[in-house]
Amino acid sequence: MKIRKELWFGFALMAMIVAAALFMLISVERIERGHIGLLMLSLVVVAIMLGFPTAFTLMGMGMIFTWLAYDRDTQRTLDLMVQSAFKVMSNDVLISIPLFVFMGYLVERANLIEKLFRSIHLALARVPGALGVATLVTCAVFATATGIVGAVVTLMGLLALPAMLRSGYSVQLSAGTITAGGCLGILIPPSVLLIVYGATAGVSVVQLYAGAFFPGIMLAGLYIIYVILVAKIKPSMAPPLSAADRFVPLPALTQRITAPTGERHAVAGLLAALKGPRNQDVPTGYLLRQLGIVALPLVVFVFFSLFMYRTVTAPVIEDAPPAELVRSGDTGTSAPAPAGGLAEPPGADGVKEPPGADGVKEPPAADGVKEPPGTDGVKEPPGAEGVKEPPGAEAVKEPPGAAEAVREPPGAEAVKEPPGASAAPAPAGTGTTAAPAAARDAPRGFWISFGVGAAALAVFYALLSFARLEIFKMLLTSFFPLMILIMAVLGSIVFGLATPTEAAAVGALGGFLLAIAYRQLTLEVVKESVFLTAKTSAMVCWLFVGSAIFSAAFALLGGQELVERWVLSMNLSKTEFLILSQVIIFILGWPLEWTEIIVIFMPIFIPLLDNFGVDPLFFGLLVALNLQTAFLSPPVAMSAFYLKGVSPPHVTLNQIFLGMLPFMGIQIIAIVLLYIWPQIGLWLPQVLYGR
Structure with missing residues (x-):
């Protein structure tokens, strides 16, 4: 029914x-x-x-x-x-799609998500709604690494939904949290949606990735705040974890350290066991390894702080104008000219072509006086007489700077006077001279960041018990490898170290290495990943081909012109146009998926942006936020069907839909916030690329 x-x-x-x-x-x-x-x-x-x-x-x-x-x-x-x-x-950008998809399938099959969810929910055990918050964080990290909505929702439905229901969470909140968190991969880079939009709208994928970073974090943060508020206001919907769920078993050797004294602080206990009489039969190598893990955050913090300090205090070296420009008289400054002129004698050219040369060859020197022989300097000063007389020839032969003296008469005296010309020659093989600069003072922002990091590190070590040390070790083997892979891929793209295609290739290699490190790389895993990658990539490529043919036919029939006339006849303001377009996209998200909306309707919207002064990058961020409704809005909410396929029988589709509605409202709030403060999405592209 x-x-x-x-x-x-x-x-x-x-x-x-x-x-x-x-x-x-x-x-x-x-x-x-x-x-x-x-x-x-x-x-x-x-x-x-x-x-x-x-x-x-x-x-x-x-x-x-x-x-x-x-x-x-x-x-x-x-x-x-x-x-x-x-x-x-x-279009070369499309090459990155199969590589990113292949990376996602490899990471998915490395079975990291179970360890990731377990370690995060133990680390956040005392936060209200800990399981819901851990689910959202896990979905955000895993969706960023894979970008495959169906895979994330399915895996979290198998892993997090039973745990949340056992802990007393309501079905609606559990289902909404999993479906909304699984859709974060649509927006957070490296997102296939952004690649498809960039190729369709002609916008740089690199700038889209930089622009979508903070909106994605903002949306995930709004989801987390909602879950925490629900847990605080209605504890029956998200009860706190029991002591059994928060229990972290300690290794046998660690139990020997804590057994005699009951010491629970990790740093003090390890140091005491290392320097005191050890009758617990704890190997020294084990203690040193544990201390090394404990010291790892401090080492990373010191290394990163020193690197950032050297970066922000490095002197700014201002390059002088190229010597060739100075010799040719293109600059108005005379100070660097002698250095460049004396270091690399430009006078060789000046001897061959200068005004005096023509005057010596041709007997009618008077004509040379009447008509300028190639330089303005011959007209004004009485240098033309010097060309007639024999001394002029000697002047041409002597200093290489004479050619410059003929062009700019005062320059000849300038070459003779300053002694710094010979003292500061330009480096060989270069056309510029570097002006000396002193080291800069570290800005206030660096010291604020350093203080916050130092305070967080102090709190970490003050609260580091042996149980938290075990949780930290779990994070080291699940959370941080994924974060390193994500930051390597995104960092190389955003900071211009690699193109999206090159970064995607590095990400695919990283997925291979993760699967090898976790001993999950088998021939069957590779075959499945390759098959699914080919299937997904073929779907996207056929969509692009179909979209191109459809768009060409639509433009040929004059549909785009008719739509543009109709929209312009409404005399909309920029705000009204953006509201109208986002409402249309929101409604289209009910029956259609994001791929269909991008390839069919974006070619209709994009030509209208210039008429209203809308930045295509900013419009793309709004669309990316909005298109998550394609996975959260019935009747074609694909994430709901993914979750229903792996949920217990008593979880109905209507309950899943009801759970998704508050998160759809949060998406609308995020769109409004991005419109009111567009710098949320445009600040990073402006800083990195000067848009």
Whole structure:
């Protein structure tokens, strides 16, 4: 009965779309080609909702309507199809998609998520709603490493949902937390959605990644705040963990250290066992290894602080103008000119081509006086007489700077006077001289960050018990490897060290190394990862081809022009246009997936941005935040169906939908915050790339 209700909802939505298209055709005075394009768009949406493959639906509709637009000319229709497909598939950015997907599948099959969830929920055991918060953090980290929504929701449904239900969490909160957290990979880089949007809208994927970083963290933070508030206001929905759930078993050798004295502080206990009489038969090597793990945060903090201090206090070396420019008289400064001129004698060229040379060769020197021989300096000073007389020839032969003296008469005296010209020659092989600069003082921000880090480190060591040491060791083997992989991939992209494709290749290699380190890399794992990567990549590539053909047909029919005229006739402001576009995308997220919205509707929205002064990068961030509704809004909330497939029988689909509704509201709040303060998304691209 429930499925029938959902089907009725879908059929009703399709009927509304068809009715709107027919009403448009009936109500207009004259049917234009653009109206045929809008009819094609509505038919595509209905066909996709009926279950037809998106890519082939786009290609089929595009070719049929192109054939009609070309007056049934098959040759021109096939030419347009081939050109559109070739243009899309020659985009180098798309190469990064299979590499990122392959990295995600390898990380997924390394079985890190169980260790990751266990270590994070133990580390956050005393936080209200600890299991919900740990679920969101695990989803954010794992979704960032994989970017595969279905895999994250499915694995967390198998792992976190039973644990949350056993601890007394409500079904709605548990389901909403897992589905919302699993969708974070859509927004947080490295996101395939951002690659697809960048290729569709012509926006730099690197800048999109930098811009989506803080909005993704903001959205995850809003989710966590909501779970904590629910746990504080309604403890029955998210009760605290019991003592048994918070218990951390200690290794046998560690128990020998704590047994005689009951010492629970890790640093004091290890030092006491190392220097005192050890009758507990604890090997010295074990103690040293534990102390090494304890000292690891301090070593990392000191190394990072020294590196940042040297970076922020390094002197700024200002380069002088190139010597070639100074010799040619392109700069107005005379101080660096002698250094460059004397170090590399430019006068060789000046002897061959200077004004005096022509004057010596040609007997009628008077003509040389009347007409300038190539320099302005011959007109004004009486240097032309020097060209006639023999001493002028000697002047040409003597100093190499004479050519410059002829061009700029005062420069000759300047070359003779300052002694610094010979004392500061330019380095060989370079055209610039570096001005000396003193070391800078460290800015206040560095000292504030250093103080906060030192305080956090002091708190860490003050509270480091043996149980927390075991949790820290679990994090070292689950959380930090993933974070290192993520930061290596994202850092190399954002800071310009590698292109997205190169960084994706490094990420795929990192996935291999993680699978090897955790002894999960088998031939079967590689075969499954390659097969799923090929399947996903082929789907995305076919979508791009179908989108290109459909967009070409839509533009050929004049649909884009008709939409643009209609939108501009409404006299919308920038704010009204953004609200209208986001509402349309939000509604489209009900029946369609994000891939279909990007490839079908973004080519319609993007040309309108210039008319309203909207930055395509900022619009892309709003769309990325909004498109998570495609996985959280019924009736096509794919994450709900992923979770339903692995949840216990008593968890119904309606309960999952109800649990997702508060998180959809949080997404709307995040969109509003990003619009009010666009620097949340634009600050990092402006700092890194000067947008």
